[in-house]
Amino acid sequence: MRRLKLLIIAGARPNFMKIAPLIKAIQERNAGDSGVLDWRLVHTGQHYDARMSHIFFGELGIPAPDVNLNVGSGSHATQTANIMKEFEPVCIAERPDWVVVVGDVNSTVACSLVAAKLQINVAHVEAGLRSYDRTMPEEVNRVVTDALANLLFTPSPDADENLKREGVAEEKIVLVGNVMIDAIVANLESARRSTVLDRNALSQKGFVYVTLHRPSNVDDPVSLNSIMLELTRMARQMPVVFPMHPRTRKMCSEFGITFGEHSGLKILDPIGYHDSLCLAENARFVLTDSGGLQEETTFFRTPCLTLRPNTERPITISLGSNELTTTETLAADIDKVLGGPVRCGEVPPLWDGRAAHRIVDTFVGVHTAEAVGREHKEKQPVPC
Numbered sequence: 001m002r003r004l005k006l007l008i009i010a011g012a013r014p015n016f017m018k019i020a021p022l023i024k025a026i027q028e029r030n031a032g033d034s035g036v037l038d039w040r041l042v043h044t045g046q047h048y049d050a051r052m053s054h055i056f057f058g059e060l061g062i063p064a065p066d067v068n069l070n071v072g073s074g075s076h077a078t079q080t081a082n083i084m085k086e087f088e089p090v091c092i093a094e095r096p097d098w099v100v101v102v103g104d105v106n107s108t109v110a111c112s113l114v115a116a117k118l119q120i121n122v123a124h125v126e127a128g129l130r131s132y133d134r135t136m137p138e139e140v141n142r143v144v145t146d147a148l149a150n151l152l153f154t155p156s157p158d159a160d161e162n163l164k165r166e167g168v169a170e171e172k173i174v175l176v177g178n179v180m181i182d183a184i185v186a187n188l189e190s191a192r193r194s195t196v197l198d199r200n201a202l203s204q205k206g207f208v209y210v211t212l213h214r215p216s217n218v219d220d221p222v223s224l225n226s227i228m229l230e231l232t233r234m235a236r237q238m239p240v241v242f243p244m245h246p247r248t249r250k251m252c253s254e255f256g257i258t259f260g261e262h263s264g265l266k267i268l269d270p271i272g273y274h275d276s277l278c279l280a281e282n283a284r285f286v287l288t289d290s291g292g293l294q295e296e297t298t299f300f301r302t303p304c305l306t307l308r309p310n311t312e313r314p315i316t317i318s319l320g321s322n323e324l325t326t327t328e329t330l331a332a333d334i335d336k337v338l339g340g341p342v343r344c345g346e347v348p349p350l351w352d353g354r355a356a357h358r359i360v361d362t363f364v365g366v367h368t369a370e371a372v373g374r375e376h377k378e379k380q381p382v383p384c
Contacts, residue, residue: 003038004367007096010065011046011083011107013056014292017273018102018125020060021182021356029360036364040094044083044107045070059190059273060183076106076137083110091118098123098363101145102179104138104291104312109145116148125179125359127152128159129291129312135216138291139312151366153359155179156315156348176358177350180295184277185353191277200241200266202282205342207238209283211290213245217307221255224248226327227307228257234334235264241279243268285337287325294322299351301343305333321345 006026010019019041026037043065056062069086071079083106091099091114099115101108102125115122124145131139146152146163154160155178163173184191197203210231218224231240244252244267252259259267271279280286280296285303288294294313297304298320305325316322321344325333 003036004098004363005094005096006037006039006098006100006363007091007094008039008041008100009044009102009107009111010041010062011044012103012105014290015102015105015107016056016060016062017183017292018179020062021179021186022100022102022125022359023062024186025182025356025360028357029364033364036367037360040066040096042067042069042087042090042111044068044087044111045072046079046083046105046107055272060187080106080110083107084114087111087114088118091115091120096120097367098151100125102126104129104142104145106137106141109141112145112148121150122148123151123153123359123363124149125153126155128154128163128173130159130162131310131312133310142312151362153179153355153362155355156313156350158314174358174362175350176362177352177355178295178348179355179359180292181299181351182353182356183273184296184299187274187277191274191281194274194278196271196275196278197282200239200268202239202241204282205284207279207283208234208240208285208287209279210240210242210287211245211293212242212288212307213247214289214308217289218245218248218251221257223327224251224255225257227330228252228259230327230330230334232259232265233331237264237338238284239264239266241266241268241283243271243276245270284342285334287334294320295351297321298345299347301345301347303337303340303342303344305330305337315348316345319346319348 008019010016026039030037045068067090071082071086098121099111100123101112112122127146129142133139152163152173153176154173160173160175212218234240259265280293280302281300283302286293286297287305289307291313294304294306294316298316301321304322306322307325
């Protein structure tokens with residue numbers, strides 16, 4: 001039986017934690033199954049800053065990309081167009097059976113569009129998530145990618161239902177669980193060896209971990225100033241650790257927003273994955289606008305306030321430790337969390353560290369079924 005060829009796409013930091021378990025599961029399957037899967041890793045270069053890209057490849061054990069498109073930054077249209085222009089020749093040269101995309105960044109939708117137009121199968125890992133807020137570029141990317149995909153690997157039952165309501169055929173949908181949790185399970189031991197708490201004089205459950213980068217929070221001077229004032233207030237009660245995204249630091253500078261001299265507010269440069277996991281597990285609570293941290297805190301059962309009007313991960317609210325907040329209610333919500341338990345919620349079903357293996361099993365199953373079908377067809381007698 002010939003090998004099934006996959007092109008695995010990564011472009012931005014949220015993708016790296018999702019492709020690492022998938023690559024590891026493929027390598028394990030190949031080691032025990034005579035190399036049934038042939039794969040190539042394509043890095044679009046959407047995140048090209050070493051602090052946002054290379055450090056994660058090293059920590060997660062991701063091999064060097066076979067192809068790096070080096071597209072860099074730009075507007076959504078420019079970046080998407082550049083990825084498409086650079087990715088098309090790769091598809092033509094490689095002739096893969098499947099293009100495997102993850103998440104909801106511009107690389108996800110751009111590579112899906114190229115593959116679909118070349119009649120190459122698209123598999124979407126983390127399919128079916130919906131915030132139902134089309135002002136979010138990620139929501140547009142999710143909807144378009146899912147409409148093009150031939151296989152849709154979902155992290156939770158609500159994602160299945162979203163896809164069915166949109167008319168996606170049930171046989172295309174495969175509930176596999178959350179591949180982000182695979183990355184946590186694989187890296188938990190390393191994360192627990194992190195020295196980030198000692199380096200910043202932090203105690204377990206004695207600090208707040210903050211990440212913010214979405215335009216709705218950091219591109220508006222009124223919103224960003226309000227958030228920074230609240231962080232300063234909170235830092236008088238306990239340390240606030242804020243690894244600042246380059247975009248957020250840039251906007252603070254442009255708006256003339258200063259951080260004050262309070263020693264409790266610890267503004268850091270971007271940190272690696274292991275340090276971030278360590279902070280998420282040990283924080284008294286997390287304040288974020290990141291999708292990934294909503295999932296990570298749910299796994300750790302760490303209270304989480306998500307500074308957004310909606311979430312595409314409602315299971316982190318219905319089962320997990322997550323709550324939505326706004327700049328207007330942030331102070332009251334913080335006080336409420338500090339008055340509550342240090343652990344809350346529960347871990348959703350199939351968030352067990354085996355999602356990537358279920359994805360690989362699906363690819364092998366589809367490939368085997370197709371091979372058997374071809375063999376059966378070839379054996380059919382030729383009509384006279």
